[in-house]
Amino acid sequence: MISLPLVYTILALIAYTTGFWYSFLHLVAKREPNRWFMGVILAIGLSLHSIVLKQDMLTLHGVNYDVFNLLSFTSGLMLLLSLIYSSYRPVTALNLIGIPVAATGLIFGFAFSQPNQYATEHALGLDIHIILSLSAYAVLLMATIHAILMWLQDRELKKKQKRLWVNLLPPFQVMESLLFDMLITGFITLSIALVFGFFMVDNFLTQHLAHKTVFSIISWFIYGTLLIGHFKFGWRGQKAIRFTLFGFFLLALGFIGSKFVLEMILRR
Incomplete structure (x- = not known):
C-alpha cells in the first residue's frame, strides 16, 4: 500500500x-x-x-x-x-x-x-536555538555558494568567455547586491541563535560546545566586520567574496568539525 x-x-x-x-x-x-x-x-x-x-x-x-x-x-x-x-x-x-x-x-x-x-535535554528554547542555528547555517551556506559563483563569474568575464552558465547568471552587480541580502539575513539569524544559545545552554564544556561556540562567535565577528565595511567603507567585489568564504569556513569548522570529532573519533 x-x-x-x-x-x-x-x-x-x-x-x-x-x-x-x-x-x-x-x-x-x-x-x-x-x-x-x-x-x-x-x-x-x-x-x-x-x-x-x-x-x-x-x-x-x-x-x-x-x-x-x-x-x-x-x-x-x-x-x-x-x-x-x-x-x-x-x-x-x-x-x-x-x-x-x-x-x-x-x-x-x-x-x-x-x-x-x-536532543538530550528537551526544551522549547533549545529547539528554537537549534532551528535558528540551522537556518543561519543554511542562509550563510547560500551566501558562500553565491560568493563562489561570483568569483567564477568574475574570472570568466575577465577572460571574456561566453559559457552558457555565465550567460544564465544575472549581472555581477545584481549578484553582489543579492550576496549582501543573504549576508544580512544570515548575520541577523546567527545573532539571534547565539543569544538563545547563551541563555539555554547551561554548561558549554560539559556538552562539548565550547569550540563550536568560539568558532561561531569568530565567524559572527567576520560577517559583522564585512557588513560594516560594506556600508561604511564601500567594501565589495573580491574582498566581500574572501570575507564570506573565510567566515563560512570557520562556521563549518566549528559545526561539522566538532560533530565529526565527537561522533567518529571520540564515539560520543
Whole structure:
C-alpha cells in the first residue's frame, strides 16, 4: 500500500521538476520566466515538502534531529529563500541551483531519516536555538555558494568567455547586491541563535560546545566586520567574496568539525 508521505514526496518532486525545466528552457531561450507561475509551482512543492518533513521531524516526543531530517529542512529553506530573493531581484536563474538541492534533500529525508534522534535535554528554547542555528547555517551556506559563483563569474568575464552558465547568471552587480541580502539575513539569524544559545545552554564544556561556540562567535565577528565595511567603507567585489568564504569556513569548522570529532573519533 502506498503511504501518504510517499504520495506527497512524489507530487513535490513533480512540482520541483516542472519548475526547474520551465525556468531552464526560458532562460536558455533568453526569455524571462513568468514569476507568478514559478512562485505558485515552487510554493506547491515547498508546501508538500514541509508536510513530509513535519511528519518526520515534529513528533510527540519533541523534534527529531536526525541528520537526514536536518538535510531536508536546510535544503527546503534554501529554496524558499531563493524564491523570496528572486521575487524582488532579477535572479531567477539561481532557482536552478535551489530546486535540485531541495529535491535531493527531500529524497534523502524521506528515504533515510531515522526515528528517536532527539536532543538530550528537551526544551522549547533549545529547539528554537537549534532551528535558528540551522537556518543561519543554511542562509550563510547560500551566501558562500553565491560568493563562489561570483568569483567564477568574475574570472570568466575577465577572460571574456561566453559559457552558457555565465550567460544564465544575472549581472555581477545584481549578484553582489543579492550576496549582501543573504549576508544580512544570515548575520541577523546567527545573532539571534547565539543569544538563545547563551541563555539555554547551561554548561558549554560539559556538552562539548565550547569550540563550536568560539568558532561561531569568530565567524559572527567576520560577517559583522564585512557588513560594516560594506556600508561604511564601500567594501565589495573580491574582498566581500574572501570575507564570506573565510567566515563560512570557520562556521563549518566549528559545526561539522566538532560533530565529526565527537561522533567518529571520540564515539560520543
